[in-house]
Amino acid sequence: MMVILGHLVGRAGAAVLALALLVAALWLGAAIGETEIPFPVVAKTVANRLFGAGYPLEPLDEGIVWSYRLSRAVVAASCGSALALSGAVLQALLRNPLADPYILGISAGASAGAVSVAILGVGGGLLALPVGAFIGALVALAFVSLLALRAGRGTGTVILAGVAGSQLFHALTSFIITKAASAEQTRGIMFWLLGNLSGVRWPDVHIAVPAVLSGLLVCLWHARALDAFTFGTASAASLGIPVRRTYVLLVATSAMMTAVMVSIVGSIGFVGLVIPHAARMVVGLRHIVLLPVVALIGAVFMIIADIVSRTLIPGQVLPVGVITALVGAPAFALLLARGGSRS
Template sequence: MLLAALALASLGVSIALAVSIGEMRIPLPTTVKAILNGLGLGTYTVQRIEQGIVWEYRLSRALVAACCGAGLAICGAVLQALLRNVLAEPYVLGISAGASTGAVVVMLLGIGGGVVGISLGAFLGAGLAFAMILLLAAGVRGGPSQVILAGVAGSQLFNALTAYIVSTSANAEQARSVMFWLLGSLGGVRWPDVWLVAVVVGFGLLVCLYLARTLDAFAFGEDAAASLGVSVGRVRLLLFAVTALITATIVSVVGAVGFVGLVVPHMARFLVGPGHLRLLLASVLIGANFMVLADIVSRVIVPGQVLPIGVVTALVGAPAFALILYRTRRAT
C-alpha cells in the first residue's frame, strides 16, 4: 500500500511538472488553477493562452504519455509470462513494427481514415506480425529464445516494409513527419486520443488482472498450467489478442516506443515480487511515471527542440536490455 501511494503521488507530481514545463513555462499554481477550471471545479482567473496551453495541449499530452507507459508495461509483463522469456516485449518481438506498418498503410495509402481507422490498421499489422513470429519460432522448435530471434527478423521485415511505403507513397514533408512519428511523438495528441488509449488500456488491464492467477501458472510452463485446469490455447490467444490491441492502439497514437515493456516489468518484479496481481498493478504505475518523465526529458534535454520520446526510452532501455541479457547468459 505504501509503494502504491508513493507511486500515485509521484505520478501526480510528474503530470503536474509535464503540464508546467515547455517552451512557455507556466507556474505550478497557475497550472493547477487551469486544470481545476477545465474540470469545472473552479472559476479561477487564468490568462486565456495559459488556460488553452494547459488544458488543450499539455494535460492531454501528459495523460496520453501515462496511459501509453502503463499499456506498454502491461504488455511486457504479460508477454514475459506467456513466453517465459525475460526479454519479451512488444518492441523487441516486432509487434510494434507490424503495428507501425499497418498504421502507415492507412495514413499514406488512404485505406480507412481517422484515429479509429489508423488504430484498426495498426491492430491488423500487429496481429500479422505476432502470427508470423510465432510461426517462425514454432518452425525452428528452439524454445523461448527462438521467439526473440524470430521477433528481430520480423521487426526488420516490417520496418523495411514501412520504409518502402513511406519512400514510394509520401512526399518529402509527409516522409519527414511520418518518420518522426515512428520514433515516438506526443506532439499531436489531443483529448480524443486520451479517451481512446485510456479505454483500451483500462480494458486490457481488467482482462489481465482477471487472469493474473493464470499468468502465475504460465510462469511454470504450459504443462503446469494445463495440469491446473487452464485452457492453455484459449487463454494464450486471448492474452496475445489483448497485448496486440493495446500495442496497436498506442502505436496508432504516438508511434513505436521501445523498451518500456522490457524495463518496467523487471523494475516492478524487483519491488513487489513475481505474483502477477501485484506485478501488473505495479507495472502500470511505474510505466506511467516512466513515460511521463521521459516526455519531460524529451522536451528539455535539447534547448529549443523536442526529441522523439522513443529516443529517450531507448537511451534508458538499450543498456537495460544489455544488462538483462548479460544476467540471463550468466544464469544459464
C-alpha cells in the same frame, strides 16, 4: 477479522499512494517545459476546466496547460502503462525475460498497419488508424510465432524470430513511405515512427485511456493464469486453466494495447522490456500485485521521458522514443549479459 481489516487498509493505502504518485507525475508533466508554468496555475487550470472554478488566469498559460501539456501527459502515461503491461504479459506467457512488443516485432507490425491505412488507404477509408495498427500487430505476431515454431521452441528462438519480423515490417513500412508518401508525409511519418507525442490532444486521450484500462482489467482478471504460465503451459493446464483460449486472449490484449498506442504516438521501444523487470525487483512475481505496479511505473516513466524530451535541448523537442532507447538499450544489454553469465 482484524487481519482481514488490516489487509484491506494496507491495500487501500497503497492504492491512494499510487494515485498520488500518478497525479504528481501528471502535474509535473503539465508544469515543466520550455515555458515554465507555476504549479498553482496548473491546479487552477484543471479546476477551471473540470469544475468551473472561475480562477482568473492568463489565457496563454491556461491554453498551454490544458490544450497541450496535460493531454500530452495523460497520453504518455497511457502509453507507458500499456507498453509495460504488454511486456509483462508477454514475458510471462513466453517465459522469456527479453520479450516485449518492440523486440517481438509487434510494434513494427502495428506501424506497418497504421502506415498502410494512412498512406495507401487500405480498407477504402473504412479502417481507422488503430484498427489498421491492430491488424498489423496481429499479422506480425502470427509471422513471428510461425517462424519460431518452425525454427524450434527454445527461448532464444522467439527473440530471434522477433528480430527478423521486426526488421521485415520496418522494411515494409519504409518501402510504403518511399513509394507512396509525399515529401511532407515522409517527414511527419518518420518523426512519428521514432515516438512522437507532439501532436496528441484530448481526442487521443479518449482512445488511449479506455484501451489501457480495459487491457489492465483483462490482465488482472487472468493474473492467476499468468502466475501459472510462468511455470509452463503444463502447470497452467494442471490447474484447470484453459491454456489455448487464455493464451490467445492475453496475446490479443497485448497486441491491442500496443497497436492503439503505436497508432497515436508511433513506435516506442524498450518500455515493455525494462519496466516489468524493475517492478519485479520491487514487488516480486505475483501478477495480481505486479500488474498494477507495472502500469504505474510505466506511466510515470513515460511522463518523465516526455519531460526530458521537451527540455533536454533548448528550443527543440526530441522524439520520446529516443529517450526511452537511451535508457532501455543499456538495460537490454545488461539483461543479455546476465542471461549469458547464467547459461
